[in-house]
Amino acid sequence: xxxxxxxxxxxxxxxxxxxxxxxxxxxxxxxxxxxxxxxxxxxxxxxxxxxxxxxxxxxxxxxxxxxxxxxxxxxxxxxxxxxxxxxxxxxxxx
Amino acid sequence: xxxxxxxxxxxxxxxxxxxxxxxxxxxxxxxxxxxxxxxxxxxxxxxxxxxxxxxxxxxxxxxxxxxxxxxxxxxxxxxxxxxxxxxxxxxxxxxxxxxxxxxxxxxxxxxxxxxxxxxxxxxxxxxxxxxxxxxxxxxxxxxxxxxxxxxxxxxxxxxxxxxxxxxxxxxxxxxxxxxxxxxxxxxxxxxxxxxxxxxxxxxxxxxxxxxxxxxxxxxxxxxxxxxxxxxxx
Numbered sequence: 286x287x288x289x290x291x292x293x294x295x296x297x298x299x300x301x302x303x304x305x306x307x308x309x310x311x312x313x314x315x316x317x318x319x320x321x322x323x324x325x326x327x328x329x330x331x332x333x334x335x336x337x338x339x340x341x342x343x344x345x346x347x348x349x350x351x352x353x354x355x356x357x358x359x360x361x362x363x364x365x366x367x368x369x370x371x372x373x374x375x376x377x378x379x
Numbered sequence: 380x381x382x383x384x385x386x387x388x389x390x391x392x393x394x395x396x397x398x399x400x401x402x403x404x405x406x407x408x409x410x411x412x413x414x415x416x417x418x419x420x421x422x423x424x425x426x427x428x429x430x431x432x433x434x435x436x437x438x439x440x441x442x443x444x445x446x447x448x449x450x451x452x453x454x455x456x457x458x459x460x461x462x463x464x465x466x467x468x469x470x471x472x473x474x475x476x477x478x479x480x481x482x483x484x485x486x487x488x489x490x491x492x493x494x495x496x497x498x499x500x501x502x503x504x505x506x507x508x509x510x511x512x513x514x515x516x517x518x519x520x521x522x523x524x525x526x527x528x529x530x531x532x533x534x535x536x537x538x539x540x541x542x543x544x545x546x547x548x549x550x551x552x553x554x555x556x557x558x559x560x561x562x563x564x565x566x567x568x569x570x571x572x573x574x575x576x577x578x579x580x581x582x583x584x585x586x587x588x589x590x591x592x593x594x595x596x597x598x599x600x601x602x603x604x605x606x607x608x609x610x611x612x
Contacts (some may be wrong), residue, residue, distance in 0.1 A: 327414045
C-alpha cells in the first residue's frame with residue numbers, strides 16, 4: 286500500500302450570498318482531482334453551489350498551546366460587542 | 380413522434396448493466412474518495428436506467444414495469460452494448476470503459492434532449508449533465524494514468540487497446556462516431572496514449588448475442604428478486 290495522497294480541506298458555499306464554510310477534508314493527488322472528490326463526497330445532496338479545496342499543508346493554524354494568549358484577552362472586553370446600541374426598527378440582517 | 384420499445388430498452392439496458400458493473404467497485408477502489416465517485420456514477424446510471432426501463436415498459440404496453448424488465452429477462456433478451464457488460468478489470472480498464480461510454484452517452488442523451496419524443500427529451504436533458512460529469516471524471520483519470528508512471532501508462536494503454544474494438548458497436552444505430560472521436564482522441568493524445576487502429580469490431584449486444592460475462596452479472600443482479608418475487612427493502 287502506497288502512502289495516501291495529500292490531504293485537502295474542503296469549503297462549500299451552500300448558496301449565493303453565504304460564505305464558503307469548512308465541511309471536512311479529502312485525499313487527492315492534485316487540485317483537479319481534489320475538486321472532483323470534494324464534489325462527490327460533500328455535495329451529493331445539493332449542499333452547495335461552489336467548492337474551494339485548499340491543501341491542508343498550506344494552512345497556518347493557531348496552536349492549542351497559545352490558546353490563552355490568543356483568545357482569553359478578549360473575554361472581558363464586553364464593549365467590543367455591538368450590544369450597547371438600539372437597533373433601529375426595520376433594519377434587517379444586523 | 381415517439382421512440383420504439385426496442386430503442387428505449389437498449390438505452391435502458393446500457394445504463395442498467397453499466398450501473399451494476401460500476402457498483403461492483405463499492406468498497407474496492409484505491410481510495411475512499413474514488414469509491415464514492417464510482418458508486419455515485421453507478422447511481423446516476425441506475426437512475427437513468429429506471430426512467431428508461433419504465434418508459435420502455437409503457438411503450439411495449441404488455442404490463443411490464445421497470446422491475447419486470449430488469450429482473451425477469453434472460454441474457455438473450457437484454458439489448459445492452461457488449462462494452463458495458465465486460466468485466467471491470469483493473470482500475471485502468473474501468474476508466475477506459477467509462478471514458479468511451481460517457482463520451483457516447485453524453486452525445487446520445489444530448490441528441491435525445493433535442494428529439495421529437497418529449498418523454499425521452501426529458502430523460503436526455505436530465506442525463507446529459509450526469510454523463511458530462513462522468514466523462515470529465517474518466518478523462519481526468521485517463522490523463523493521470525496515461526501520463527503518469529511507467530506502470531500506469533502501460534496499464535492504461537493496454538486497457539484502451541482492449542476496449543477499443545468494442546466501441547464500434549456504440550454507433551451501429553446512430554451517426555455519433557465523428558463527434559465521439561473528436562472528444563476521445565484529444566484525451567488519449569494528451570494522456571500520451573496511442574489511439575488504437577480500427578480493426579476487429581465485435582458486436583451482437585443490440586440483438587441479444589452477448590459475451591458470457593453478462594449471464595454472471597445478471598445472476599447476481601436478479602437472484603434476490605427471482606428467489607423472493609416482489610421483495611422490497
